[in-house]
Amino acid sequence: MKQFLNKADEPTRRQFMLNAARAYLGVHLFPMLGPTIASAAAEGAAKGAKAKHVIYLFMNGGMSHLDTFDPKPKKKDVMGPTKTIQSKVDGVEISEFLPKTAQVTDKMCIINSMNSTQGAHEQGVYMMHTSYSPRGTIKHPALGSWVVKLGGRMHPELPGFVAVNSAPESTGGGFFGAKFSAAPIGRPDEGLQDSSRAHDVSKEDFSRRLTLADKLNQQFHSRYPNTDVKAYEELYREAISLMNSKDLAAFNIGEEDQETRDLYGSGTFAQGCLLARRLVEHDVRFVEVQLGGWDTHYDNFTAVEGRCKEFDQAYAALLIDLEKRGKLQDTLVVVATEFGRTPKIDTNHNDGRDHHPSAFSCVLAGGGVKGGMKYGLTDTSGAKVKENKVSVQDFNATIAYALGLPYDLVMMSPTKRPFKLADKGMPITSIFG
Incomplete structure (x- = not known):
């Protein structure tokens, strides 16, 4: 067994532990947390940081900035049929597809000067989530993993990082290890799957299995010490703790009243x-929720309108609900995407738009960010950044700054290579109140 585990690659070792836990205990091992770097966080923290949590809404596929947050109403050849509406803030116009969002712009900072070096989906998504380009020799931790690593978990039993409808490739712990990966949620209405004792396993039988597993683990580790196996035993312990938590109900949106x-x-x-709002209320630090379908090479205007209908009501409701409950001030709500779409409309693809990393939009709200403002400026067609260019790394550094985390702290990978949460990025401090 020792020889097998030592020779096996990481996925093989991981699957061995997951399957063993599933077979003996009837539970999954959800990535929770590991040790934190509280002293480093305190030393590198931004003074006056107000955010404690992040709700990261990722628009997968490349959201068109021109048809959402950076319209160009004077350029009919760029806008096509998309029209603009006046928002709640004087001088701030956004797409007609976002009427409810227009009523909460007083809480939002719209960053219209985003710029990425990655114009393909996989690479662009990876960079937005990790601050780095993909490399074959290393897997970088996701932003949520960095936040939990540097800031620690707030709730003693619930996971620090939860991802809803998100790909594991973009929410993994990277070289921090599996315990810093996101706990995955497939369907929000089904909550955290396999987080309770199986119905066909009695409490007594479950306790008996735990005792047996403990004896086997102790014998195994005393004879064959292995750091990877020990790491997954920690996840196993975390999973058991979670199963017994009184706050596991945080994952049950069925408890919400009909009005909400x-x-x-x-x-x-x-x-x-x-679900994200419920989780931050229960001290989950970082929650990602993904909305796909923004890859509008074909029939851009119909597709964007459809995506906006799903986004608009939920996003506005989230900001209103957080504010009503007194949580917006300490929750940074992020809207991000991997790149924008071209000003040129492709008539050969039924008025589609292609990938455009040179200029796009992201949004920040809450967590000490000034509301009712735009930051940065693109040219008259939305093709290039004209003022206050913001790189992906700058954007991630700004998120860390809002949380008071040391975005410039160097962490060493297992291969002794230095990395930072935001690489060489610097935060946009002027957008904070």
């Missing part, structure tokens, strides 16, 4: 936003 559920809407993304 109606506020958010009934779609999967809307339910994910509602």
